[in-house]
Every structure is written in structure tokens, then in C-alpha cells.
Amino acid sequence: MSALAAVATTRDCAGPRLQVDLSAVAANTRLFAARTSAELMAVVKADGFGHGAADVARTALAHGATSLGVTSLAEALDLRAAGLTAPVLSWLNPVDAAYADALAVEVELAVASREHLEAVVTAQRSAPHQRSARIHLHLDTGMARDGAEPTAWAGLCRAARRAERAGLVRVVGVMGHLGCADDPADECNALGRRRFAWGVETARAAGLRPARRHLAATAATLLDVRSHHTMVRVGAGLVGIDPTSTTPLRSGLTLTAPVVSVRRVRSGAGVGYGHTWTAPAATNLALLPLGYADGLPRLASGRAEVLLRGRRRRLVGRISMDQVVVDLGDDHAEPGDTATVLGPGGAGEPTVAEWAGWSDTLPHEVVTGIGPRVRRITVPATPAIPALRSLS
Numbered sequence: 204m205s206a207l208a209a210v211a212t213t214r215d216c217a218g219p220r221l222q223v224d225l226s227a228v229a230a231n232t233r234l235f236a237a238r239t240s241a242e243l244m245a246v247v248k249a250d251g252f253g254h255g256a257a258d259v260a261r262t263a264l265a266h267g268a269t270s271l272g273v274t275s276l277a278e279a280l281d282l283r284a285a286g287l288t289a290p291v292l293s294w295l296n297p298v299d300a301a302y303a304d305a306l307a308v309e310v311e312l313a314v315a316s317r318e319h320l321e322a323v324v325t326a327q328r329s330a331p332h333q334r335s336a337r338i339h340l341h342l343d344t345g346m347a348r349d350g351a352e353p354t355a356w357a358g359l360c361r362a363a364r365r366a367e368r369a370g371l372v373r374v375v376g377v378m379g380h381l382g383c384a385d386d387p388a389d390e391c392n393a394l395g396r397r398r399f400a401w402g403v404e405t406a407r408a409a410g411l412r413p414a415r416r417h418l419a420a421t422a423a424t425l426l427d428v429r430s431h432h433t434m435v436r437v438g439a440g441l442v443g444i445d446p447t448s449t450t451p452l453r454s455g456l457t458l459t460a461p462v463v464s465v466r467r468v469r470s471g472a473g474v475g476y477g478h479t480w481t482a483p484a485a486t487n488l489a490l491l492p493l494g495y496a497d498g499l500p501r502l503a504s505g506r507a508e509v510l511l512r513g514r515r516r517r518l519v520g521r522i523s524m525d526q527v528v529v530d531l532g533d534d535h536a537e538p539g540d541t542a543t544v545l546g547p548g549g550a551g552e553p554t555v556a557e558w559a560g561w562s563d564t565l566p567h568e569v570v571t572g573i574g575p576r577v578r579r580i581t582v583p584a585t586p587a588i589p590a591l592r593s594l595s
């Protein structure tokens with residue numbers, strides 16, 4: 204190892220660390236699999252909600268999920284490159300995406316327009332020896348976002364059926380998505396369910412036989428069995444985020460940072476950019492080497508806390524790009540102590556949900572926002588039993 208590499212490794216180990224405990228993902232996956240008689244797709248977009256896409260995928264598949272879902276083709280190809288062979292669906296791509304690459308490794312594609320269908324058919328024609336493209340027709344069930352508009356749906360179904368008869372595609376699924384599923388009283392849910400049922404009927408009338416019909420994500424899976432159909436797509440729930448506040452899920456993330464330095468300041472000392480906080484009395488301040496570039500939302504300035512030496516302490520002053528300041532009062536800390544910035548909460552540390560509250564955002568944004576400077580350490584879900592056996 205070169206001297207430079209050795210220095211880099213030492214520095215990485217000493218800085219902020221994100222520990223990802225995959226046993227939480229395993230437990231959550233088992234819970235969701237037990238909550239439905241439908242198939243469970245593990246949604247591992249955005250690097251598995253910041254937990255590591257391939258790690259979350261492998262763990263979920265070992266504990267009850269049967270397929271994987273991602274947004275972009277690049278994410279799907281990364282899963283294949285990591286050695287995952289389970290069915291993978293990619294649902295949001297521009298018309299000129301690398302569909303031929305996707306078909307070469309049997310990535311399933313959501314299709315939401317005639318233009319996208321044409322692009323997939325063209326890619327399939329360029330490789331006639333390959334198995335026909337497996338597609339899921341995507342209907343907008345009420346979010347005015349992705350998915351085909353209802354007025355275009357029947358035409359899309361007929362075009363897909365023609366491509367199917369020509370041996371170019373197989374329509375294996377129909378999908379929709381609900382925009383208000385965390386509030387079951389919202390009438391947009393009933394509307395979405397009705398529109399989805401109509402979409403499936405329309406596909407059948409066009410001669411299609413989509414075996415996988417999927418509408419529900421985490422919230423609808425937990426709250427509304429009528430939305431389950433033959434498959435549910437769960438992402439947030441697998442990493443311990445419950446948008447419905449009804450279900451005990453486990454969080455596997457622990458973000459820690461070392462204390463870099465400690466100083467005593469006088470009453471009236473201004474801290475950080477803009478001096479948004481000045482010490483009301485003499486106090487001890489500890490410096491942590493992480494900031495908004497590492498995923499601590501700047502909006503949490505003045506509200507956020509960390510756990511240090513067994514107690515909650517306030518961050519004071521603005522959260523900077525690379526550093527934050529902890530108010531210790533008259534307590535002491537030393538360089539090299541470790542602060543827990545967020546974690547499952549069992550030791551009194553702030554949780555992802557608390558950080559979301561301090562930042563006026565969702566837990567989803569907190570977990571997907573942790574930056575690339577933070578060193579990730581992944582703890583496998585199950586002990587290496589074969590290795591233990593070989594020891595005995």
C-alpha cells in the first residue's frame with residue numbers, strides 16, 4: 204500500500220461514519236411480507252434510500268422480497284453489475300435511454316407512453332435473439348406525474364398488444380401509484396383504486412394478461428389491503444420509515460462523528476456564520492467535522508441535537524457545509540470523543556424522524572441526503588453461520 208493510501212484510510216476511519224445495520228432491513232422485510240398475500244417488490248432506488256442498493260436488495264430478497272424496483276436504468280444496471288439476478292423493474296426513463304443495454308440483462312421496463320413503447324420495441328428489434336422485452340404498462344392513477352394519462356391508456360394497451368403479438372414485448376405487469384396513501388380518509392385513494400381497476404380492465408379488453416398488477420407502496424401496503432393486488436412495491440418501509448405512524452419498524456442507520464476540538468468561550472461569543480447564536484454565558488463548545496454537505500440539513504440550525512457523553516446537546520450557530528458546533532455548557536468533552544448524530548434512538552440519540560422534524564422535511568430526505576464524505580460501514584443481517592461452523 205502506498206503512503207498516500209495509508210493516510211487516506213486512516214483519515215476515513217477517523218471521520219464521520221454511517222453504520223448501516225442490515226438486520227433492521229431484514230426485520231422490516233419480514234414484517235411487510237407477513238402483512239400481505241401479494242408479492243413483495245423491494246424498492247432500492249436512490250442507493251437503497253441511502254443504505255446501499257445492492258446490500259438492501261440482497262437482504263430483502265433473503266427475507267421475503269421476490270423482485271427489485273428502481274427508478275432509472277442506470278440503477279438497474281448497477282444491481283446487475285453487483286451480481287443480483289432477481290427480476291428488476293426500472294420505471295422512469297427518457298425515451299432515448301439505453302434500452303438495448305437493459306434488455307441484454309433482462310431488466311423489466313415500465314412503459315408510460317407510445318413513444319416509450321416504440322423505443323423499447325426498437326431496442327428489441329436490434330437484438331432479435333433475445334427474450335422479448337418484459338414491460339409493465341404504467342397508468343397515472345391520479346398524481347399527474349409519471350404514468351400514462353387515462354385518455355392515452357386504451358391506445359397504449361392496444362399498441363402494446365400489437366407488439367406482444369409480434370413477439371417483441373411481453374406485458375407482464377400494470378402499475379399505478381397513490382399520492383395520498385398515508386391519509387386513508389383522503390378520497391384521492393378511492394379514486395386511484397378505481398382508476399387502477401379500470402386500467403387493468405382496459406388492458407384485459409385489449410387482450411393483455413398482465414400477471415403482476417401493482418399499486419401500493421409503503422403507506423398503502425400498511426393501511427389498505429384493497430390496494431395490494433398481486434404485488435406491493437415497498438421502499439421506505441424496508442429502511443424503517445413509516446409514513447403512517449402505525450407500525451413499529453426498525454431503523455438501521457447510525458451516524459457518528461468525532462469531536463475535533465473543544466474550546467471554552469466567554470459570555471457573548473458569537474458562533475458560526477452570521478453569529479446567529481451568541482453564548483448567553485461562558486460555555487464549552489465542541490466541534491464536529493460534518494455539515495450540510497454530509498446531509499445535515501441547514502434548516503435544522505438552532506434546533507438540532509446530538510448525543511455526546513451520554514447526554515443530548517444542542518447544536519448552536521448555523522450548520523456549515525463541513526462543521527457544526529455543540530454546546531456543552533459546563534460539561535466536558537475531549538477530542539476523540541464520539542458524538543452520535545442520529546441512530547435508532549435506543550441510547551437516547553436523535554432519530555431520523557427527529558432530524559426530519561427539525562428540518563421541516565421527511566425522513567426520506569434525511570436518509571437519502573447523507574453525503575459521500577461519510578464513510579459507510581455495513582453490518583450484515585445474519586451472522587456468518589457457515590464460517591462459524593467451519594471453526595467448530
Ligand SMILES: *Cc1c(COP(=O)(O)O)cnc(C)c1O
Binds near residue numbers: 294436
Ligand atoms: C419510490 C416509489 C415506491 C416506493 O415508495 P415507498 O413509499 O418508499 O415505499 C413505489 N413506487 C414508485 C413508483 C415509487 O416511485
